[in-house]
Amino acid sequence: MHDFLFYGLAGLLVLSSLLVVILPNLLHGAISLIGSFFVTAALYILLQMEFVALAQIMVYIGGIVVFILIIILLTTRLGEESLAPGPGQKVWGLAISGALGGLIFYLVIDSIQPENVAMQADEEAGGLEQIGLRLLDTTSDGFIVPFEIVSVLLFISLVGAVVIARKDK
Amino acid sequence: MTLQNCLILTLFLFAIGVYGVLTRRHLIGILLSIEIILNAANINFIAFARFTTADPTAGAIFPVFVMAVSACEMAVALAIIISMYRHRKNLDVRELEALHG
Numbered sequence: 001m002h003d004f005l006f007y008g009l010a011g012l013l014v015l016s017s018l019l020v021v022i023l024p025n026l027l028h029g030a031i032s033l034i035g036s037f038f039v040t041a042a043l044y045i046l047l048q049m050e051f052v053a054l055a056q057i058m059v060y061i062g063g064i065v066v067f068i069l070i071i072i073l074l075t076t077r078l079g080e081e082s083l084a085p086g087p088g089q090k091v092w093g094l095a096i097s098g099a100l101g102g103l104i105f106y107l108v109i110d111s112i113q114p115e116n117v118a119m120q121a122d123e124e125a126g127g128l129e130q131i132g133l134r135l136l137d138t139t140s141d142g143f144i145v146p147f148e149i150v151s152v153l154l155f156i157s158l159v160g161a162v163v164i165a166r167k168d169k
Numbered sequence: 170m171t172l173q174n175c176l177i178l179t180l181f182l183f184a185i186g187v188y189g190v191l192t193r194r195h196l197i198g199i200l201l202s203i204e205i206i207l208n209a210a211n212i213n214f215i216a217f218a219r220f221t222t223a224d225p226t227a228g229a230i231f232p233v234f235v236m237a238v239s240a241c242e243m244a245v246a247l248a249i250i251i252s253m254y255r256h257r258k259n260l261d262v263r264e265l266e267a268l269h270g
Contacts, residue, residue, distance in 0.1 A: 006174065010178045014181050017205050017208075018185055020185075020201050020202070020205060021189035021193070021205070026195060026201075030197075030201060033201055033204060033205075040211070040212060043212065044212075047215055049215050049218070052211075052229055052233065055233055056232075056236070059240060060204075060236065063240060064204070064239065064240055064243050067247060068200065068243070071197060071251065072197055075197070075260060076260075085194060086194075089191070089192050089194075093188045096187065096191060097191065098184065100183075101181070101183065101184035104183070105180055109173065109177075130229075131230055131233075134226050134230060135230060135233075143227075143230055153241055154240070157241035157242075157244050160244075164249055165248035165252055
């Protein structure tokens with residue numbers, strides 16, 4: 001049952017991601033990206049990481065993709081076909097991405113030991129409480145410093161985005 | 170469902186994202202493809218956290234940081250896109266060659 005679900009979700013994920021890349025209309029591509037992120041959240045739930053699935057739905061779908069959709073609607077006409085790739089561009093893109101994928105496949109797949117691949121039974125590990133405690137932990141394996149740095153980074157990028165996007169006087 | 174299955178899935182997603190970055194000519198299209206690549210990296214983090222014994226909680230925390238940084242990246246990138254559209258009315262990457270030597 002788990003295997004069947006996983007293969008179904010994986011197929012849907014690859015299909016919707018392919019649609020994001022191939023569809024000529026960018027608006028359709030962004031909507032397909034929403035589908036791809038939903039399937040990813042389902043995959044996280046299948047892997048028992050509920051908090052990351054919720055964060056995926058709220059941050060990516062609720063924030064980033066909606067933001068992208070607004071920008072697409074601001075800068076292109078609705079239903080406008082975007083620029084098609086040039087004739088050589090598709091061939092080169094296919095060749096380079098295939099070569100990179102094949103290289104990583106060759107380098108990575110053999111190095112996974114078979115005894116490591118059983119799923120962990122520890123249900124608590126990815127839970128909300130564990131993640132929250134770990135994020136604010138001040139000992140050496142806690143994540144308090146990156147947590148604070150990310151908050152500063154968010155603030156700086158917000159101010160920077162406003163400065164870049166405002167109208168010149 | 171094993172670790173190898175997850176790795177092969179993310180490998181496909183990464184290749185799709187690279188193909189998109191190389192073939193899209195619209196700036197926003199390139200951003201969408203980068204999102205696919207980041208998504209593949211997140212799935213990898215979660216898969217390794219779940220299937221290896223080391224430290225699952227740390228593996229679940231990393232995607233949260235990736236999400237925050239990619240939100241920052243999107244905000245700045247879309248601000249740049251808006252200001253570029255205001256100046257040039259055109260987002261074809263072949264015509265944006267102000268930095269071309």
